[in-house]
Amino acid sequence: MKITEGLLGEHALSYALFDQVEAAADDAGNLTEIFAVGRVLSRAVASHMALEHEVLFPALIEGGQTNGALDVMRADHKEIELLAGAVADSTTLEEGRGVLLRLVATLREHFEKEERFLFPICERMLSDQKLTELGADWAKRRGLA
Numbered sequence: 836m837k838i839t840e841g842l843l844g845e846h847a848l849s850y851a852l853f854d855q856v857e858a859a860a861d862d863a864g865n866l867t868e869i870f871a872v873g874r875v876l877s878r879a880v881a882s883h884m885a886l887e888h889e890v891l892f893p894a895l896i897e898g899g900q901t902n903g904a905l906d907v908m909r910a911d912h913k914e915i916e917l918l919a920g921a922v923a924d925s926t927t928l929e930e931g932r933g934v935l936l937r938l939v940a941t942l943r944e945h946f947e948k949e950e951r952f953l954f955p956i957c958e959r960m961l962s963d964q965k966l967t968e969l970g971a972d973w974a975k976r977r978g979l980a
Contacts, residue, residue: 866928
């Protein structure tokens with residue numbers, strides 16, 4: 836399996852998670868519930884971003900991609916981390932709900948950028964063999980190999 840296929844699979848699961856987070860944010864009756872949902876989302880997303888930073892991005896840099904798309908991805912990741920922190924720092928239910936929903940919207944936009952731009956760049960720049968090697972690393976890190 837190519838790493839792009841593995842990451843796309845994670846996106847599919849994440850979209851379902853995003854739907855559940857949005858529903859939980861709407862239904863939350865207190866800030867503690869927002870914090871709990873925010874922690875689950877933040878941990879899942881941090882794991883996904885770490886794989887990109889540790890496995891995919893170095894391969895793209897090695898393949899000659901030094902700016903542009905990677906700069907956008909890194910900037911998005913930073914914004915996502917800041918929003919996740921802002922959820923945890925919220926002081927009212929409405930603030931927490933608003934930041935959590937903004938985080939989900941940002942994640943949806945970011946995943947769309949990956950699917951429309953980053954992953955096609957990977958397919959063009961990296962050989963099928965390299966993508967499959969990276970996919971094996973992805974699977975190992977996910978406990979699938």
